[in-house]
Amino acid sequence: MAYLYVPQSKAVDSFIINHSESANDFRYEYTYALLQLVIEATQADFGEANLQVSSVVMSRNRQLRALESGEVINIMAEAANTEWNDKLLPVYIPIRKGVQGFRVFIITQNNAEKLSHVKSLEQLMQFPTGSGSQWTTKIAMQQAGFNVVESTHYDSLFNMLSKERFITFGRGVNEAFQEVTAYQKLYPQLMLDEHLVLHIPLATYFYVSPNQPRLAERVRVGLERIISNGKFDQFFYQHHCDFLRQSKLNQRVVLKIDNPLVSEQQMTSIVGQEFLLDPKSDFASLCQPYQ
Incomplete structure (x- = not known):
């Protein structure tokens, strides 16, 4: 417009x-x-x-x-x-x-070893992933071939992840560290994967x-x-350098998918x-x- x-x-x-x-x-x-x-x-x-x-x-x-x-x-x-x-x-x-298109994964401690061996999109797509029902990234992941488990409620996604309703929960690098800190109080098994970054143009x-x-x-x-x-x-x-330094993105496996909405x-x-x-x-x- x-x-x-x-x-x-x-x-x-x-x-x-x-x-x-x-x-x-x-x-x-x-x-x-x-x-x-x-x-x-x-x-x-x-x-x-x-x-x-x-x-x-x-x-x-x-x-x-x-x-x-x-x-x-x-x-x-x-x-x-x-x-x-x-x-x-x-x-x-x-x-x-x-930066919010650099998606790192919040996971449970039980699945850290599985994620550490992923080297391709095909391997990553074997794991169901969580998303808000109305998020732009949901559509990008679905069109790329991910099995996306949805919720309309932001807080609920962390509860669902803790119960392993899905395995990966991709969050912008600007979001993930604060969220892990906030939600570990409720779900101490949550952690941040240190191996992968999914780049979705956003x-x-x-x-x-x-x-x-x-x-x-x-x-x-x-x-x-x-x-x-x-x-x-x-x-x-x-506002972002603490997260960018902690994430060590250039040391991770970088995978990329298209975003049809961007x-x-x-x-x-x-x-x-x-x-x-x-x-x-x-x-x-x-x-x-x-x-």
């Missing part, structure tokens, strides 16, 4: 972003903080703004409906999705540099209500501004290919300037 907004005067903009799905769900903290940085970077020309987190917890499909109306929430950072691209105002800047974009073109334009302008002045990279690496060309249309991360990079060296 195309949009263009040229600010005519300064106004107080109200950004209402989604609530996390549970007390153990830390996935959106980065996007809340990034949006605040965008607001600050655009204050001189767009004026004052306030940012609030909705009190309503919603499923992915309900979030889409809420964004369409723009009442309960009017902005959300979400994995790229063709339906969301069509119905909302996407800002095509991948705000996580594609972009997180800010999606804005179609009723709020001014907000969409403000986000685009703000993101481009902080990318240009270096504040974005400083912010991104400060255009890699679209991901780089504004920022260029060099903006995205490569899972084979040495992140210990890459992160050194941001320590």
Whole structure:
């Protein structure tokens, strides 16, 4: 959906972003903080703004409906999705540099030995894998040939994994370490596989209500501004380098599948290919300037 907004005067903009799905769900903290940085970077020309987190917890499909109306929430950072691209105002800047497409596996201790011998997609697909029912990565894995076991509830997936309803649970490297720490309290048998990384091209974009073109334009302008002045990279690496270093991605077996819902060309249309991360990079060296 195309949009263009040229600010005519300064106004107080109200950004209402989604609530996390549970007390153990830390996935959106980065996007809340990034949006605040965008607001600050655009204050001189767009004026004052306030940012609030909705009190309503919603499923992915309900979030889409809420964004369409723009009442309960009017902005959300979400994995790229063709339906969301069509119905909302996407800002095509991948705000996580594609890192959430580097999927490492939360498993149980019982299955660590099995995973350590996997060297190909065919071997990995022998193990049932878990996913949220409305996640973009679910469709990518299903089309690649994985046996995907689904749940509509985020917390339930960790319970199902602990009971070995599925064997692997692929999570973005930006998510996995926090989740293992949080859920080991309930399920001490959970651990992170150290052998594999499944690369699924994935972009997180800010999606804005179609009723709020001014907000969409403000986000685009703000993101481009902080990318240009270096504040974005400083912010991104400060939030991700601990996970990137711990993951040792360049020492893992890297397997890749296509994502039919994500255009890699679209991901780089504004920022260029060099903006995205490569899972084979040495992140210990890459992160050194941001320590």
